[in-house]
Amino acid sequence: MQIYINSIISAIIVFPLIALILTIPYMIFEYHKYGAITKKRVLIMFSFIFYLLCIYFLVILPLPKIKDVALYQGKWYNLKVFEFISDLQGAQKFIITNPSTYISLFTTNRIIEPLFNVLLTIPFGIYLRYYFNKGWFTTIIYTFLFSLFLEITQLTGLYYIYPRPYRIFDVNDLITNTLGGLIGFIITPIFAHFLPSVLQLEEEVLRQSKDVTFSRRFIGYFLDLIIIFIPVFCFKDKLNFLWIFIIIIGYFFLSLLIFKGQTIGKKIVNIKLENTNIYKILIRSILFEGLLLHIYLPLIYFGINPLYAILIEIGCYFFLFFNIISEKWTEQNTLLIDKILKLKIVDTIKHEETYIIKL
Numbered sequence: 178m179q180i181y182i183n184s185i186i187s188a189i190i191v192f193p194l195i196a197l198i199l200t201i202p203y204m205i206f207e208y209h210k211y212g213a214i215t216k217k218r219v220l221i222m223f224s225f226i227f228y229l230l231c232i233y234f235l236v237i238l239p240l241p242k243i244k245d246v247a248l249y250q251g252k253w254y255n256l257k258v259f260e261f262i263s264d265l266q267g268a269q270k271f272i273i274t275n276p277s278t279y280i281s282l283f284t285t286n287r288i289i290e291p292l293f294n295v296l297l298t299i300p301f302g303i304y305l306r307y308y309f310n311k312g313w314f315t316t317i318i319y320t321f322l323f324s325l326f327l328e329i330t331q332l333t334g335l336y337y338i339y340p341r342p343y344r345i346f347d348v349n350d351l352i353t354n355t356l357g358g359l360i361g362f363i364i365t366p367i368f369a370h371f372l373p374s375v376l377q378l379e380e381e382v383l384r385q386s387k388d389v390t391f392s393r394r395f396i397g398y399f400l401d402l403i404i405i406f407i408p409v410f411c412f413k414d415k416l417n418f419l420w421i422f423i424i425i426i427g428y429f430f431l432s433l434l435i436f437k438g439q440t441i442g443k444k445i446v447n448i449k450l451e452n453t454n455i456y457k458i459l460i461r462s463i464l465f466e467g468l469l470l471h472i473y474l475p476l477i478y479f480g481i482n483p484l485y486a487i488l489i490e491i492g493c494y495f496f497l498f499f500n501i502i503s504e505k506w507t508e509q510n511t512l513l514i515d516k517i518l519k520l521k522i523v524d525t526i527k528h529e530e531t532y533i534i535k536l
Contacts, residue, residue: 180238180239183238183239184231184234184235184238184239185235187234187238188227188233188234191234192226192227195230196223196226201396203222204396205396205445205446208393208396208397208445208446208447209445209446211382211383212382212383212387212393212446212447212448212524212526213382213383213384213385213386213390213393214382214392215378215381215382215385217373217378218378218382221304221308221378222308225308228300228301228304232297232298232301233330235297236330236331236344237331237335240335241343243338243339243340246334246339246340247340247341249341251345252345253332253341253342253345253346254332254342254345254347254348255345255346255347255348257348257349258348258352259352294349294350294353294357295353295354295357296357297357298320298324298354298355298357298361299357299364300361301319301320301357301358301361302316302320302357302358302359302360302361302362302363302365303362303365303368305319305320305358305361305362306361306362307365307368307375308375313359313363316358316359316361316362317358317359320354320355320357320358320359321354321355321358324351324354324355325351327350327354328346328347328350329346331343331344331345332346386524386526387524388510388524389448389523391501391504391505391510393446393448394446394448394522396442396446397440397443397445397446397448398442399442401428401429401440401441401442402442404428404441404442405424405425409421409424417478418475418478419474419475419478422471422474422475425467425471425474426462426463426466426467429462429466429467430458430462430463433450433453433458433461434453434455436449437453438450438451438453438458439525447524447525447526448522448523448524448525449522449525450521451521451522451523452518452519452520452521457518457519457520460518461514461515461518461520464514468493469496469497470493471490472486472489472490472493473487473489473490476489497512500512500513
């Protein structure tokens with residue numbers, strides 16, 4: 178039991194790092210598909226990730242020393258199907274009229290291990306049916322593949338980190354794990370009765386997508402910066418700070434002009450500038466993407482002390498942060514530069530007709 182507890186504790190420790198790594202990709206996916214992120218969907222998805230992490234650690238932990246594993250002499254795998262049934266037949270005699278034999282039966286590893294393997298994947302089947310809307314056959318296939326991944330992890334000695342397996346590949350685990358996933362699928366309505374339906378979750382997120390949040394805009398801008406970074410990094414030896422500044426302004430101006438109010442990043446998160454007046458786009462690119470967000474580049478180029486340039490940039494960021502906070506407070510979500518230029522950032526998702534969006 179202590180081994181299981183230690184594995185879960187390890188998952189709790191590692192989970193924040195995994196969540197941090199997956200946050201940006203998850204936000205990109207949600208903003209691209211739905212246009213918004215809700216607390217309920219985040220809670221469900223990250224609880225699923227935590228559950229998978231717990232199972233993985235239960236499979237691989239505790240990690241033995243490599244030199245000790247090299248000395249192991251036991252078998253690597255077991256391909257005898259339903260071996261646990263024959264093991265039960267060899268267990269202490271079970272007498273249906275004698276309750277004392279029940280305890281001895283259900284406290285032996287011969288029954289605890291297969292029962293544990295069934296219980297292990299019941300939540301997997303629940304998640305697949307409730308959140309991912311999978312059918313019973315797909316649930317069986319996915320659960321089997323998930324179990325196979327875990328068993329291969331054991332068979333390969335944690336992907337050949339170890340010279341040989343330190344746990345046995347057991348075909349019976351595939352059977353009991355798959356059975357657990359199917360049971361989870363069957364009992365999902367019991368849990369779903371107390372939870373919002375997937376349709377309700379999607380309706381909620383699609384309603385919120387009409388209001389383009391600052392976090393959604395930031396993800397689009399973040400993706401644009403990655404795109405800009407690639408050529409800048411490749412030609413960094415030939416570019417000075419002024420050229421980098423010009424490239425940034427040029428990218429935003431040309432992409433907004435060519436794609437009619439969208440950059441590549443904005444396309445990915447499905448937002449656009451509603452007003453595509455060429456002069457307003459140019460002014461916005463110079464003032465916002467250029468001078469406000471990257472003013473330190475020309476300042477350094479023209480000889481300003483780098484420390485002062487960075488402090489000026491930090492001041493610009495504080496101004497932007499204050500602008501965002503004030504707009505959030507008034508629930509307008511429109512930056513000062515966009516108010517001045519009479520620009521508006523809008524959602525471009527084509528909402529499916531199957532969703533009932535109450536605006």
